[in-house]
Amino acid sequence: MTESQNSRASGESADVIVLGAGPAGLVLANLLHAAGIDCVLLERASRTHVQTRPRAGFLAPNTGRILDRHGLAGGLHRHGSRHGTCEFRTRDGRFRLDYGALGQGGQGGQSGQSGQGGQHHVYPQQNLVTDLLTHYLDHGGRVRFDTEALAVGDADGAAPYVTTREPDGRPTRWTGRYVAGCDGRHGAARRSLPPDAVRHHHDHGVTWLGLLAQAPPSLDAVGYAVHDRGFAGHMARTPEVTRYYLQWQRGVPAEAWSEQRIWDELDLRMRAAEHGPLHRGPLLERGIFDLTCDVVEPLRHGSLFLAGDAASLLAPAAAKGANLAVLEAEILAGALTDALTRGDTAGLDGYSDQCLAHIWRAQEFTGWMTRLLHVAPDGEQGTEPSFHAALRRSRLASLR
Numbered sequence: 179m180t181e182s183q184n185s186r187a188s189g190e191s192a193d194v195i196v197l198g199a200g201p202a203g204l205v206l207a208n209l210l211h212a213a214g215i216d217c218v219l220l221e222r223a224s225r226t227h228v229q230t231r232p233r234a235g236f237l238a239p240n241t242g243r244i245l246d247r248h249g250l251a252g253g254l255h256r257h258g259s260r261h262g263t264c265e266f267r268t269r270d271g272r273f274r275l276d277y278g279a280l281g282q283g284g285q286g287g288q289s290g291q292s293g294q295g296g297q298h299h300v301y302p303q304q305n306l307v308t309d310l311l312t313h314y315l316d317h318g319g320r321v322r323f324d325t326e327a328l329a330v331g332d333a334d335g336a337a338p339y340v341t342t343r344e345p346d347g348r349p350t351r352w353t354g355r356y357v358a359g360c361d362g363r364h365g366a367a368r369r370s371l372p373p374d375a376v377r378h379h380h381d382h383g384v385t386w387l388g389l390l391a392q393a394p395p396s397l398d399a400v401g402y403a404v405h406d407r408g409f410a411g412h413m414a415r416t417p418e419v420t421r422y423y424l425q426w427q428r429g430v431p432a433e434a435w436s437e438q439r440i441w442d443e444l445d446l447r448m449r450a451a452e453h454g455p456l457h458r459g460p461l462l463e464r465g466i467f468d469l470t471c472d473v474v475e476p477l478r479h480g481s482l483f484l485a486g487d488a489a490s491l492l493a494p495a496a497a498k499g500a501n502l503a504v505l506e507a508e509i510l511a512g513a514l515t516d517a518l519t520r521g522d523t524a525g526l527d528g529y530s531d532q533c534l535a536h537i538w539r540a541q542e543f544t545g546w547m548t549r550l551l552h553v554a555p556d557g558e559q560g561t562e563p564s565f566h567a568a569l570r571r572s573r574l575a576s577l578r
């Protein structure tokens with residue numbers, strides 16, 4: 179009897195216990211299952227909830243390549259669209275950056291390998307999650323919805339385990355050999371870290387009102403409006419739904435403004451009078467996002483490995499979070515497979531350093547974007563406003 183079969187005989191167990199059915203957990207579970215690894219996915223929410231939660235929409239070229247490599251990109255190719263241009267609107271006019279032609283392939287550093295250049299896919303995160311979940315279940319993957327992980331125990335010892343609250347409220351203990359914490363920023367994996375784990379935290383000092391509008395995109399590019407009243411953003415999601423962002427005063431509730439006032443402000447900051455009207459429609463969702471970020475170091479504590487938002491939270495300004503989650507999941511899947519099938523733990527030993535290099539690069543880029551786009555973000559509050567505005571104009575001129 180193999181070690182894997184042995185552990186299964188004890189009941190609620192799996193060689194790898196994956197916490198969280200977001201992009202990180204689902205890519206990891208799919209790859210492990212395809213490699214014949216005994217794993218289970220534990221998800222706090224219901225299947226309906228995870229399949230309908232709108233968040234990311236921009237997937238970097240390298241994310242497409244990873245999904246392609248593992249046969250997980252069917253929906254992305256069928257229903258996603260390609261994007262390679264962003265348009266900046268400033269008081270000096272507008273200009274377009276054709277970043278797709280630059281061939282920057284995202285965090286994976288494998289630009290252009292599959293001939294896709296640097297174009298992003300626009301594909302709503304909930305659709306990607308639905309595809310990944312369907313693929314996993316259709317291939318016989320194990321998942322438990324409505325099962326909340328409470329804590330990870332004995333990660334440094336010989337018998338790591340996860341305590342859970344099952345759908346009927348009953349407490350259960352899952353035993354495994356490895357635990358993958360893909361359960362986001364507020365999950366059990368982070369809560370279970372030892373006290374000496376380092377958590378770097380930074381507040382960019384900017385808040386967004388995030389909006390989902392039942393309206394077609396208003397331009398064929400990502401729109402970044404840099405305005406003295408604050409940033410406004412336009413991001414396509416589907417032919418019928420568009421995301422908009424407004425830099426927002428911290429502490430003001432999302433419902434404080436009427437839809438009319440929000441659209442008028444978007445028009446103003448996006449300079450609709452000069453560049454054409456925005457397609458208006460009912461606002462389906464409003465959310466407040468403080469642009470904060472953090473990084474946990476290291477990403478491994480004994481048998482517990484962190485991936486995705488559990489490892490590092492990125493402000494959504496540069497659309498990196500889901501892409502990092504997928505990249506880290508692929509790296510972790512390879513490392514766990516090597517360890518469990520060949521006893522080769524080199525990948526697990528190098529996992530944290532390898533992923534942290536990608537994470538810090540993404541954090542640096544996100545910080546740069548945040549300073550480029552916003553009026554007086556944190557760290558520049560004490561600076562004379564005209565000085566800050568001149569710096570922004572200079573940065574935009576360099577980009578142009």
Ligand SMILES: Cc1cc2nc3c(=O)[nH]c(=O)nc-3n(C[C@H](O)[C@H](O)[C@H](O)COP(=O)(O)OP(=O)(O)OC[C@H]3O[C@@H](n4cnc5c(N)ncnc54)[C@H](O)[C@@H]3O)c2cc1C
Pocket residue numbers: 197198199200201202203220221222223228233234235236237303325326327328360361362363364365366388467485486487488494496497498499500501502503
């Ligand atoms: C408005 C917005 C726009 C964004 N746009 C982009 C973008 O365009 N491109 C991009 O790359 N990124 C974007 N992001 C970031 C991206 O959405 C996240 O980085 C991504 O969801 C991270 O994936 P994940 O799998 O690590 O975590 P999540 O997607 O958060 O998944 C974690 C899962 O764990 C579950 N869970 C939590 N706690 C527990 C527990 N105790 N037990 C069991 N399960 C648990 C949760 O229910 C959830 O299903 C955006 C984020 C926001 C908020």
